[in-house]
Amino acid sequence: MISHEIQLRIRYGETDQMGFCYYGNYAQFLEVARVETLRKFGISYKELEEEGILLPVRNFSIKYIAPAKYDDIIHIQTVVNEIKNAQIIFTYSIFLNKKLIATAQTELVFVSAKNFRPMSMPKQFELLKQKLV
Numbered sequence: 001m002i003s004h005e006i007q008l009r010i011r012y013g014e015t016d017q018m019g020f021c022y023y024g025n026y027a028q029f030l031e032v033a034r035v036e037t038l039r040k041f042g043i044s045y046k047e048l049e050e051e052g053i054l055l056p057v058r059n060f061s062i063k064y065i066a067p068a069k070y071d072d073i074i075h076i077q078t079v080v081n082e083i084k085n086a087q088i089i090f091t092y093s094i095f096l097n098k099k100l101i102a103t104a105q106t107e108l109v110f111v112s113a114k115n116f117r118p119m120s121m122p123k124q125f126e127l128l129k130q131k132l133v
Contacts, residue, residue, distance in 0.1 A: 002080035002131050004037040010072045020067040021074075026094075027060060030104055033076040034090055041131075043124050052113040053122050058087070062104040068096050083129040086110050086118040 008029055016022040035045050048055065068074050075095045082089040087109050094102040112119045121129065 002037075002041065002128060003077060004033070004040045005075055005077045006033050006036050007073050007075045008032065010068050010070055010074065012070050015070045019069055021069065021072070023062075023064065026062055026064075026102065026104065029074070029076060029094075030060075030062075030078075030090075030092055030106060033078040033092060034106065034108075037078040037080065037090070041128050043128065048122065048124065049113070051122075053119070054111040054113050054116075055088070055108045056111055057106050058109045059107040060104070062102060064102050066096070066099065066101040068094075068101060072096055074101070080128065080132065081105075083121060083125055083132060085121060088121075088125065 010021045014021050014025045038045065045055070073096075077093045077095070079091045079093075080088065081091050087107055089105065089107050092102075092104040092106075093100060094104070110119050110121055111117065
């Protein structure tokens, strides 16, 4: 299984009027988790972009179970579920004090920076894909 865990502290500016972490911030948290997961396995977003490979999000879904508040430390477990042809799928479990507070999934597409069209899986992901089997 390809997985990685990070922790993030909820900052005051990330909370809403009710004192909860604003729901829209979770997309950014997942991006941090996704980038760090790929980095752990030797894949750099920066290097991909320098090679003309982009990874836009095609689909994003999240289920909120319980809120996080200012100064809480959340743990995000990221799992690479699938890598095929032109896409990669990640799932996320977000915990607060070992309690599951949200689950999410993102689907990204490999896109050429030259023409913004989907492309085949870049060579950097071949070793990662082998670890899924």
